[in-house]
Amino acid sequence: MPFSHPFLQEVAEPITAARGVRLLLWRDDLASPDLPGNKARKLKYNLQLAREQGHHTLLTFGGAYSNHIAAIAAAGRLLSFKTIGLIRGDVPTADAPLNPTLTQATAHGMVLHYLDRTAYRRRNDPDFIAEALTRFGPAYVLPEGGTNALALPGCAELVAEIRAKVAFDALAVAVGTGGTLAGLLLGLAEQEQAVGVAALKNGDFLRQEVDVLTKQAVGQTFNNYSLQTEYHFGGYAKHSADLMAFIRQFQAEQGVLLDPIYTSKLLFGVLDLIAKGYFRRGSTVVAIHTGGLQAWAGWEARFGPLG
Known part of the structure; x- marks a missing residue:
């Protein structure tokens, strides 16, 4: 039936x-x-730990059209986290403005920073993450795609x-x-x-x-x-x-x-x-x-x- x-x-x-x-x-x-789909499921226990550790900011990585970036931005708005997105790609210009994914992410309060491909390849390097935290301040770091x-x-x-x-x-x-x-x-x-x-x-x-x-x-x-x-x-x-x-x-x-x-x-x-x-x-x-x-x-x- x-x-x-x-x-x-x-x-x-x-x-x-x-x-x-x-x-x-x-x-x-x-x-x-x-916050639909598997992204919410991946975030559930990460966000719980972020709270337990006293974090108020989420920092993550993604491409310009990333579902993960969209999900982190939405979760930040819903759960009162500040969010920072390190985006693979060029800084938007008048000729190449923010796409709909990043426009919505910024509307949710996410602060975006852009990395060239060479820098982005270092996103899982502990030294690179330490440099990012020194630059942006304390944050709970989520990997690209939210997978850990x-x-x-x-x-x-x-x-x-x-x-x-x-x-x-x-x-x-x-x-x-x-x-x-x-x-x-x-x-x-x-x-x-x-x-x-x-x-x-x-x-x-x-x-x-x-x-x-x-x-x-x-x-x-x-x-x-x-x-x-x-x-x-x-x-x-x-x-x-x-x-x-x-x-x-x-x-x-x-x-x-x-x-x-x-x-x-x-x-x-x-x-x-x-x-x-x-x-x-x-x-x-x-x-x-x-x-x-x-x-x-x-x-x-x-x-x-x-x-």
Whole structure:
């Protein structure tokens, strides 16, 4: 029977029926109008620790269209943290003004500073972070994408939320830094399978990132997951006419808008895997919509409306 739960809906496609696989979509993008999706889950225990340590400022890193930057800025406004964003790219000019993501971030109170690519590559260097704290003052530092060991427990909690609504054989999620996938593995505790769909080109290195994260968090690695690296459409934030057509078709047929960077590649990949017989007949697969819809404003400013 179709679900009436607001976060869980059937994805009925001819290929799912033909292969005998039940595909469901978990709408984490609907969890909060202000701070939706996996970013809120990654931030939960980080922000708790920031409070416990007496911090009043969050400092983080990201690209000019980053979902993470958008989330930190929103969290700062909602929870009364000052926020500082160190942005990869050039200082805006009259000819190249703030994009919609950074405009909204500043509206939330985030102070932006810009780093060239050489400086930005040092963002995880302890000496570089120490220099930043000397310059900007005491702050709780969050890595690019919000992925660290404390991000995992918040993502792990999603597994129990889904289990409470439906029995499943596999969870599927888009992968950018590996944090959400690693968190899901903690929650699965080697019971069901996880499938990660890499959103960036040459994403095989993410296997090591996931294993390092789970090792840091709980002292072990997991074998109940796969990483699919063939659905990147050219690389991070890259797209094609086929991907745009898929997004339009999915919205028309399922009533769900996917983002152009993560979840569209996830759903395209999962449906292709179903078509190829990756999931056994009778399986229930839950794909997770992790949000990221704020990216559309900047996307359309660069490439025009989805149509």
